[in-house]
Amino acid sequence: MTSKDPGAPGLARLAGLIADESRAACLLALLDGRAWTAGELARHAGVAASTLSEHLGKLVAGGLLAEERQGRHRYVRLADERVAQLVEDLAAQVAPQARRPRTLRASSAGSAMAAGRTCYDHLAGRLGIAVTDALTVRGLLRQDTGFALTDAGLTWFDATGIPLRRTGRRPLARACLDWTERRPHLAGVAGAALCRHALDEGWCVRIGSERAVKVTPAGEDALTGLLGIDPAALR
Amino acid sequence: MTSKDPGAPGLARLAGLIADESRAACLLALLDGRAWTAGELARHAGVAASTLSEHLGKLVAGGLLAEERQGRHRYVRLADERVAQLVEDLAAQVAPQARRPRTLRASSAGSAMAAGRTCYDHLAGRLGIAVTDALTVRGLLRQDTGFALTDAGLTWFDATGIPLRRTGRRPLARACLDWTERRPHLAGVAGAALCRHALDEGWCVRIGSERAVKVTPAGEDALTGLLGIDPAALR
DNA sequence: CGGACGGTTCGGCGAGCACCGAAGCGTCCG
DNA sequence: CGGACGCTTCGGTGCTCGCCGAACCGTCCG
DSSP: OOOOOTTHHHHHHHHHHHOSHHHHHHHHHGGGSSOEEHHHHHHHHTSOHHHHHHHHHHHHHTTSEEEEEETTEEEEEESSHHHHHHHHHHHHHHTTSOOOOOSHHHHHHHHHHHHOEEETTEEEHHHHHHHHHHHHHTTSEEOTTEEEEOHHHHHHHHHHTOOOOOOTTOOSSEEEEOTTTOSEEEEHHHHHHHHHHHHHTTSEEEOTTSSBEEEOHHHHHHHHHHHOOOGGGGO | OOSOOTTHHHHHHHHHHHOSHHHHHHHHHHTTSSOEEHHHHHHHHTSOHHHHHHHHHHHHHTTSEEEEEETTEEEEEESSHHHHHHHHHHHHHHTTSOOOOOSHHHHHHHHHHHHOEEETTEEEHHHHHHHHHHHHHTTSEEOTTEEEEOHHHHHHHHHHTOOOOOOTTOOSSEEEEOTTTOSEEEEHHHHHHHHHHHHHTTSEEEOTTSSBEEEOHHHHHHHHHHHOOOGGGGO
16 A cells, blocks of 8 residues: 555644644633634744734634634634644643643642643533542432443433533533643533533633633532532642 | 633644645554655655655654654654554544545556455454454453453453453453454454464565455464354455 | 724745655564 | 675755834824
8 A cells, every 4th residue: 555645744834833832832722712813822832923914814714713803903712622622632642741830820729720721611620620539429310331421410400400412423521631640530511511501500700811710619519519519629 | 710721732743743635644554563764755655755754743743753864764653542542533534524545556456455454453444353253252352331351351362362461551351443344353452462473474465565464274264263264255 | 084903914024844865774574 | 705685874965934124004192
């Protein structure tokens, strides 16, 4: 067989989109699931606006980002959940090595991220792991034979008032490898619904404009009452 | 926030390893789960041996490949199941577009691949999908709430004589998006065990030295008897 | 209406890198 | 022992691509 796999050029092109430090920084920043403006991303990546404009053009053309123009702003976000998952998976593959914060500020920001954060549209960090573990030990989520909600789990979401809307082919429950904890946490439709519910109900709030989130006193009560989570483990 | 995410350089470097057409061709070829020699890969990718030697050096240094020297041969394979999954996921993201075979030979090779093939260490193509679907309708695999074997599924594997050895943190069941069918098929420990059993028992055999596999008459009997699969659907 | 601002386009520069062929090294085999 | 073979190392070459600043366009606001 001397014939190259026909998928090779496409694979290389896709990887090439991510294989630039500035573009990689954009994708990681956009993992918070929100839309950023071109200027914000340029400052974040530390390059000129003109440079970043070209990067955005490539990422959008490559289908990784979706854009939305509003007035003189160009808002951009990850195209869909599949792209988010891809970036997560790649980042998780990198994680094994280096994770050493340089400055004190970065260190404290890092510890906030480690305590709790959003990962695209679901919860991650110690918070995400705590929720996932609590669901598992209560028999609502099954991880020993794969990764799926149980019938009791479906009932729990329903009873708790968290609607699970099956949309397209997105799985109801999916494992997402947590960067900081090195263990899987709940993603998919259920993970997104739970995260949205937690933010809507004020169980947790975003810290600043970053991905890190903090559990509120009301949230501690709710998580303890509903899932038996020890609040001390979340700090 | 003017500080770049510390993971950006690593992410870019990892993607950069895949962002070359020759290296991408190697990774796709290695998805068959076997070890290839440097020379085989050079011919496959269509570049000089010297060029490919450098590529292998980078892929090994980057942790994507594991090498094994034997005499004057340099055998190389994907480092682990995580890398295989990563390449699969990236390839699946590309797939939506182009899938048009050029030559007749490529077309027939393509149809054989579409009928049945291995995907790293599990079954894929119509064969993989047929098995996955059969497991699902028989209540042995649950896909509606995630992706996990049921208790009945565990019993079935045991009764059928396919041992499931839990190794490290690899999930027992995992969904792997099928390139050709655009639907998930069974991967993980169970998928690998099933594939190995099928090859060991002669249910299917490799076609030539490629990833494509063909179901044998004995295999048709076994799949029909054990899972109620219609042999006609596999051709 | 005019200036500030966000974003884009363009030209040019410099670095990185994939590629090859030639030469060299170790292994295998007649 | 000598030649074939698989692989690696090394220069050298050409192209790609990320980057910037300057100029330009449209939007927002005083």
